Amino acid sequence: MNTKNFILVCIALMISFTAFSQQGKQKRADTLFNKFSFVKAAKLYRELVQDNYNRDYATRKLADSYAFLRDPRNASRFYKSVVKQKNVPIEYYYKYAQSLRGMKKYDESQIWLKRFKDSGGVVSSNDFSKDIKFITSVFGAKQQYFLDRVRFNSKYSDFGAFEHDGKVYFASARDEGVAVKRLYGWNEQPFLDVYVTDAGSKRNVDYTAKVKGDVNSIYHDGPVTITKDGKTMYFSRNNFKDDIEVKDKKGLTNMKIYRATLVDSLWTNVEDLSINGDNFSTQHAALNIDDTKLYFSSDRPGSIGGSDIWCVDIAPDGSLSNLQNLGNVINTESAEGFPYINNEGVLFFSSDGHTGLGLLDIFASIKGEDEETIVDVINLGVPVNSNKDDFAFTMNADGITGYFASNRQGGRGSDDIYAFHREPVLHVEGVVTDAINTSPVKGAKITLFDENDNQVAYMETDENGYFQINIDRNKDYKIVANQDKYISDYREFTSRNIQTELITISANLLLNPVQDVVKLAEIDLNTIYFNFDSHKIRPDAREELDKIVSLMQNDYPEMVIRIESHTDSRGALSYNDKLSIDRANATYEYLLSKGIDPTRITEHQGFGERRLTNGCEDGQKCEEKDHQLNRRTQFIVVKME
Incomplete structure (x- = not known):
């Protein structure tokens, strides 16, 4: 490799490293946002905006972060930029209106509310009839939680599911299979005990699944929490x-929190904690991260x-100190529990x-800029909350899956455990690259189409050639890259049947320059x-190769070409790499056998399955004719004269 090429490769690697480090920062910011850590998320989004990396997306998320932090001044500052973006979702008109409302800029707020309504948005009749918190509408813009089936509920009360090390611990009044049942006089159900089952288990859980040791007594026991090392249980x-x-x-029996340790697979050495008392209840233990x-x-x-x-x-040493009430942002004159x-x-x-949807509702806290002080709470909304009790x-x-309990209609017992998953925003991202020098193509026009060829979104790549567009799940798409002096490239892909935790679909695109590099297809060769x-x-x-030979020998004696060979996605990646190299070699040898000077073929490379022309990736159902389009060799003209 000569010095010039070495420098070009080094530059390309540096650019790629920078792009990937920025991608990692964005993914970390998204993860923090999805986990309600808005202060940390905002810091990273600010850095992305300053670095001009996927700026439109980062600005939206930064504005949303400030909205959650009850900071209407900063929220409106960034929403002001967001609403100027091309093809911005209309919900941001509403968010901007709410942030202006939070700053008491009522006239300006009404202008953007009208813009939202004129764009097809639906506004409740009382949305601005009273001074509601603008944060509520931001949070409620889109459903975040989706319910999954839990197979271990009983006809009795089940709640407090807590997952640890592949096991789910929960409290239940099921005591079936026992000869003598002790009933709790309050509701005539058996007393609660602590049970454990494998996470994701589909089998029924009976009395044999009670945790082993001294945790379960003849009265109510549970729910529980367990330390990260798995050695200590609070219940x-x-x-x-x-x-x-x-x-x-x-004349009432109160609750206490006890502590047990794991010894030879048994929970034992149960101790009464110093925070307990006989004349008040202490219950619903939870631990922080460390x-x-x-x-x-x-x-x-x-x-x-x-x-x-x-x-x-x-x-x-396990001793407890510095007892604190969390204060009136969290606690009200009514009841709070199940932290x-x-x-x-x-x-x-x-x-x-x-303020909630029913009786007990589930809320999340919001921390301020100091990351310590709790400044507000958010109702998690439907379907986590209902018009009944929702708790635990x-x-x-x-950060995506979990559990809660509810006595809503449709359950199996009085209280039932519900599993949930969150669906993080899904997006397609990629880098548009120059096919000749592998450098990123800045300002390439990216257009996203749905399965009916309707334009869904439009944007331009940043200085790193990077793009990212939010997409819906369970849809088929085509993405096209265009730029002046380049031949366009496209990819078809799907967001159907992908894992819930997946937030990124990759779609890198390759552009061949028109002036310096022309595909032979431009001169009627296939x-x-x-x-x-x-x-x-x-x-x-052979017929097509003979045409190339004729062109190179008779019509364009100075023509210099490059050979690129590919495979379909079937088979192992390493095997396909070798197969594509074999195809490139076979093509190269054929041309040489017909008298083409090897100096007129700069490269003959194999790319395996890395540059599919369609969406026939691993796991996708494609017909043979679609796979055939990927088993190919292409010819790139490097020099004409």
């Missing part, structure tokens, strides 16, 4: 001594309402005091094709 239990319930001054804080609900003295969310520090902390430090809880929300480590799993030159391919 709720009725206050009793010597198998007799301890009553408070009102197990240094214990959150719980309690109606202890100092509570604002019927029960509040509290927290306490956990020392390395849960996700991996980004966001508190989820249930309340019947905050937990989120798995992936690409040649190969049979499946073969590099043998077919009779129809």
